[in-house]
Amino acid sequence: MLKSLFPTLGRFRLSVQILMLFVTVYGGALLGSYTVDRISKALPSLSCAYDKLTGDHCILIVNQHQLHHRLGAALAKAGDVALNVFIPTLMSVGVFFLFFFFLNKAFCGWVCPLGTVQELLYKIGRRLGRPLNRFKPENVGKVRPAKWFMLLVLVLGLPTLAGMGVVANEMGDPFCQVCPSRIATTLLTADTEQLAVRTGTSINFFFGALGNALFGFIIIAALAVRQPFCRICPLLSWNALFQRLSPMRLVKKESHEKCAKCGVCEKACPMDIHEIGTAFGKKAFHEDCTLCGRCAEYCPDDDVIQLKFFGFKLFGSLRDYYKNRIKFETPEGQPKKRVIPILCKPADNNG
């Protein structure tokens, strides 16, 4: 029964993503207005607090507010930084990392609503026959530091400085002002408020304009680039800090010498982690990995790539599974069946 419903890991993950999209975007409407508090405590997830129907709050707005209103304000008092100031910040970050401890980056690959929206757009791009733009090994390194800049400057730095009074108060939650999820998830609830740029002050206008332009860019780019925003998302770097501590991880065993020449897992990776094809052991579990499991699905050798939890195999690569998977979709995500006959050109069968 389960096997017919979820014939592949990809189908299972998509089902989880769609379910989580509804919980995080419409959870409040479905389960009650105040569900946001209950779900946020159990699932400090990635849904936008600006969404009035959401059943959840994103950890990043909590971080920014606490740095802005508590830590920054206390630091400004020069020495009056007491435990009762740090505790709320540590609590929210701690709860997040406790949850993250078990799921690791599956948070990004299985739960995040913006990640799901981008994946769905990419699927539409495949149906429309748009090209796939990938980062090559020689240039992917240029974009990777951006996620650390987003974390250090927009999530941690500016909110703290705003609380200290060093920068303008409007910079209290700068990441939220540029985050495409704020516009995407509110639009999904038919709320256009966040689409309208704030014009009250020049700083509001600047961040609003930047956020809207970034949203527009991501929506179109996602048709031809896999997970464009995920690559610069500060949650990717937040998670990366503790990635090695989690019992949930990606494991790649040292295999035969042809393994590095195969490269199918590289093509399957939506984050363009080329290291998955060439490295083994800890190096293969890169800081950008979202544990989507596509590399394991598209590895043609038995058990070379595995998703493990506390050492137990949750999913491992299998030759037979690979053969079946490749019949329907290329590693790059191109479907092999015509759905829109005029627009869609079926992929060749070479993978």
Place this chain on the structure above:
Amino acid sequence: MKTLYLATLLLTLPATASAAEPATMAGHDHGTMMRSQARVWTELPVLKARMKGQDMSSRSVIMQPQNIAADAIEAWSNDLADAKGHRNLPIGMGGAELDKPATGGFQLLTAREVQGDAVRVASTVHYFGERGGKNPTAMFDQVKHELEIVPQPYPREHSRYRASEDWQFAVRFKGQPLPAQKILLETSNGSQAEFLTDAMGVATVHVPDDFKPEEEQSKGDSHGMRRSADFVLAVSHADGSLQYLTAFNSSYGANAFENRSIGMGLGFVLLGMLGAAPLLRKRKAVARKEERTNA
């Protein structure tokens, strides 16, 4: 019609509701004082919160009853497990200080006045953001007075009442819904409106967009709560010889789209889309390869 209903409501009020009747307040000096401190925009009973102190850690909340003579304000916390969550706050010279309980963000506050056959209740909700937005439904479900106006729901964390929005309120008498009950709305910006509860005793209240451009207040708040006004909802109900009047008041913000431009928002989205458009173009080499494959 609205004026007529207002007049009917006011007729149910005892003399304390009128600022012109100081004699009736002889036994309620605090109430008299509260009335004199506030700008009079309604004659309905309200509970107004005032902040005292500069920063969040030292700030305290003073609740000031207006148009109602009461000795204390009754407070309920949304943390029903907290034995100290339900308490009486004595009204002093400046009002009643609302203590911040260890848990429970939402606090339901009421003041009650009984004079002869008239029972009047003022009610409001105060939210301590730093205590978290735990579900207050059970707190609202508890019957506290005979006639009640219950928000369904009250704006949760990161939200508030705003102009041009619809919010629902239930009216109940002794715990039972009151269908076809008139609710009067008054705002500090001068609007009045009237609503009717449905068969379930629930009324959908449209918050009027009645801010005037010249009334603009402080700017720069990062939460978009730039301008604020007050509203009060009131219902009256007779039961035997007793006449009940209950009011629920809160604040509301300006229209969500004030100081926002949807046109410019769309413009910048389109700009971003244009920036990404080249990514959708197929490179010639790829296109040729595809043609060969399909051939």
